[in-house]
Amino acid sequence: MYEFEFARPETVADALQALGEEDAQALGGGQTLIPTLKQRLAMPTTLVSLGGIAEIKGVCQTDDGKLAIGGGTTHADVAAGASAYPALAALAGQIGDPAVRNRGTIGGSLANNDPAACYPAAALASGATIVTNAREIAADDYFQGMFTTALEEGEIITEVRFPVPEAANYQKFLQPASRFAMVGVFVAKFADGVRVAVTGASEEGVFRWTEAEAALSANFSADAITGLSVAEDGMIGDIHGTKAYRAHLVGVMTKRAVTAAG
């Protein structure tokens, strides 16, 4: 990696100030950024670690029954602490390996918005609210394509607020090498309808499968989506699977998530 300065503020305010410097870069758990730096694909002047900010860590329930997770909370802490939302805890417990889960953070994952990451599917399917130092952003407005989000330069995810559905499940089909999601489908059933979010499959990053949502809102069973399919066009095609294969897997994983959600 190239040389950079390193800052480890203890408050959000100090972090924002540090990020105000030209070419400063926020560092969450570093599970994407550190390898990127090692490959010399990024050249920040200052790396601002968010790991020392206690106020953006932890899991709690809000008064209105939502699950609030600090942006700096590790996957391992979500897996252990999000028992109020078992499908979310299970998702967190299946990200990467123990080393990744003990370093990587929910805020880091959502800010990066890797098209094969798990958390974006949970946030979008749950209709979560992404809370930053400046504002609250609905998940539907937040994800704007591969590695692209509504975040402004220097904006920090302080919290993610998840409405807790009546039933939910995440099914991930692993890309054999990276073990990221080749296709991951998060299904969340709320009183007012079902939301289905798909990660890993699309060239546009995480997306909602609205056709399946409508069918499942009417009949929450795997049979309801028999015959439905996402279009191959716009799916990712690479050495691990064709567009057609990914489109097919979206249906399979959705059915499995519905069945598992019960």
Add this chain to the structure above:
Amino acid sequence: MPKDIDAKESGIGAATKRREDIRFLTGTGNYTDDINVNGQAYVHFLRSDVAHGRITSLDTSAAAAMPGVLRVFTGADFEGIGGLPCGWQVTDRFGEVMQEPAHPVLAQGKVRHVGDPIAAVVAESAELARDAAEAIELEIDELPAVIDMKAALQDGAPKVHDDLTSNLCYDWGFVEENKEAVAKAFDAAAHVTTLELVNNRLVANPMEPRVAVGDFNRATGESTLYTTSQNPHVIRLLMGAFVLGIPEHKLRVVAPDVGGGFGSKIFHYAEEAFCTFAAKALNRAVKWTSSRSEAFMSDAHGRDHVTKIELALDADNNFTALRTETYANMGAYLSTFAPSVPTWLHGTLMAGNYKTPLIYVNVKAVFTNTVPVDAYRGAGRPEATFQLERVIDKAARELDVDPIALRRQNFVTEFPYATPVAVEYDTGDYVATMDKLEEIADVAGFAARRAESEKSGKLRGLGVNCYIEACGIAPSNLVGQLGARAGLYESATVRVNATGGIVVMTGSHSHGQGHETSFPQVISEMIGIPEDMVEIEHGDTNNAPMGMGTYGSRSLAVGGSAMVRATEKIINKAKKIAAHLMEAADADIELKDGKFSVAGTDKSVAWGDVTLAAYVPHNYPLEEIEPGLEETAFYDPANFTYPAGAYACEVEVDPDTGKVTIERFAAADDFGNVVNPMIVDGQVHGGLGQGIGQALLEGCVYDEDGQLLSASFMDYAMPRADDVPFYQVDHSCQTPCTHNPLGVKGCGEAGAIGSPPAVVNAVVDALRSAGKNVTHIDMPLTPARVWAAMQG
């Protein structure tokens, strides 16, 4: 656990725990990257990011002026210096020698694959060297790349090497004289089964990437290379004699603890020559540590064959002839032993375990703009086994006969057996290994297990295959006739110390095989002293006698045999000393349990008494023998060894996703005698893991421009612990090798050779059980490929 484990507490046959693992597992191993020479500098290589191009401009002046830079080297610094040599010359079917291009240490005018080194920056730190490398001004006029082998052989295809007549390295026919007879047998056949397949390109990916540290002693004029090698003496000879012109007595090569090789650390690489050369030029030690990214584009790759195989059968389903046509990728340059892999390590094994009377093998070796391809665990033999065992399985399907029965019917049953492809199997019992396999794999219970899988919506398949390999490489006179530019004997020096402890310096090399444990077991057995009185040293050309190293499952069969021969000399001499001490005749001395006794008497002297007398010769037959107790032996085998076995794989296929899981895997191997059954189990387990990796996961993929798409572990899938099942491994069928003193055959490569066809056979069987007319799927059998095959 096989029955033979725990049969003995020490010596040959005992499951002694691996002593070297204590240091490996506690972080106290001494790997090449742990070696730091006082004042060492670091090199960073600027590598080509295009597959094929002409260097039109290379300006290193800005880089040379960067902080901490000692010097920037380019191809111009190596003009007049030898290129990397190829250690094997193949003669083609027309009697012409292969086309052999130059292989410069740093690119001379052209780059020929992504990763080809162009310039080398030596600086005070690795980071400074890398910084400076970015300041090199390089212009490359990109040329069209040739990636596909058949396209590379078409008229007008871009040439990888301008000075060669084409991209064809050689067109090899074996046995050429049989070609017409084979064709006639096909004309007369009752049935012909044809299969076209790909043996996928692999990257070995040992846990430890390659490292080289070059050093130069101005006082003595001696160069030292510390390197991650499986064969330090071979590197000393190749680099010293052919690249840098350093005689052996001025060149020391040390390969200390090496973290896995799998073939990829046999070869002499440019980085080794560079570090040795630069250390002398700069009078500073120079170190290079490969990153994993560099390893993907600079370590020799493995396999990469495209094959058409045809099997002829008579009306009774006897194999009557076999014919193959293979395109073998050499990559951009000839790596050290590359030409031998698709020829003599492949064609000679095409008979397999079967008495097919007529065989013709054709291999076209092709240059492409890809990383050089060379031996990888099994080397040629997995490619032979895969195509043979796949075509037999396909024939059984076409003829609607049991695949096991078809194999049994055609087994070689009488030994020695001379194959139509120039080798002679000394021993074997293929019926016994198949019987054992059917037992440990519980083939009889498969139908019930399939029914259980089907209840849960899964398809279950059983795949069985046999394999044979030629190991213990190899008789020097034979390989010399076949084009090897080296001998393939092995050496050992057995040094007995005054108080009885022993140090063995072996020319073979351990990079995971457990020699430090298994070799002492042999000496313990021969002399009757505890194993821990024996230490094994290897890897330093200043200590061990000239040896050829470890590959081709040869260490125990060849290196162990050399050690046995040297130990026999030790025992003979020790008996003479003992006879003198006891005033008896030499012929009456017996050695048992570390004690010399006079036959028919109660007189005895201990091992330690004799060894002490050898070094304190107060009462000693000086007129007959010299003091001291140290012997060296060189052993050149009379033949290859022929381990063989039968493997069974059971898979479940998820019909919705195409995902394959291996539910059971059984291996019945005949390795001849076994010195340490636990180490043998481990070797088989590791080989099976790599074979399953090839079958299901690993695939090295280039795009049409020659960019490596699988350039990291994000896209190149290595097998992980949960990808493999618990294995049923058995090596109780033992037909000892007839021509080496230990009766051993070698076990290091078997798992990787024998397992890929079992996996593919099993998946095809599973899909056919669901009525899918699938005859073949190319490896790796990723979920996407299996699903696509099911869609028809």
